[in-house]
Amino acid sequence: MNIHEFQTWIGEFYKKRGWTKYGPFIRMGFLAEETGELARAVRAIEIGRDRPDETERAESERRRELTEELGDVLGNIILLANHYNLTLEEVMEVHKEKLLQRFQAD
Numbered sequence: 001m002n003i004h005e006f007q008t009w010i011g012e013f014y015k016k017r018g019w020t021k022y023g024p025f026i027r028m029g030f031l032a033e034e035t036g037e038l039a040r041a042v043r044a045i046e047i048g049r050d051r052p053d054e055t056e057r058a059e060s061e062r063r064r065e066l067t068e069e070l071g072d073v074l075g076n077i078i079l080l081a082n083h084y085n086l087t088l089e090e091v092m093e094v095h096k097e098k099l100l101q102r103f104q105a106d
Contacts (some may be wrong), residue, residue, distance in 0.1 A: 010078045024083050033091050038069040067074040 001009070014020050022030070043049065045062050049072055057065075 003092075004067070007078050007081070007088050010075050011082045012077060017061065019080075020079060024080060027076060027079055027083070031080070034069065034072040034076055038066075038073055041066040041069045 011020070039064070044057070044061060047061075048056070078088065081088060
């Protein structure tokens, strides 16, 4: 599946679930929540959780959680892009141009 197909699929899936009814301010709250969950997954991989009420999980489980949380963040970013009629290709290209212009002397 390419990025365009994924963006379309996410939009359709979330719409079927009724999750696209939330506006961009609420969506940003969901994105912040998912970013926190992603931070927790990264921490579990990099330095551990150090909680006596949690058992150490296998590397494959930690990697799976990281992958799922990255997907949740991406899903929310896609919904924001869709709300503003932006394609991920456009977002990527503009970001690339910005970085090249900002750091072309490097």
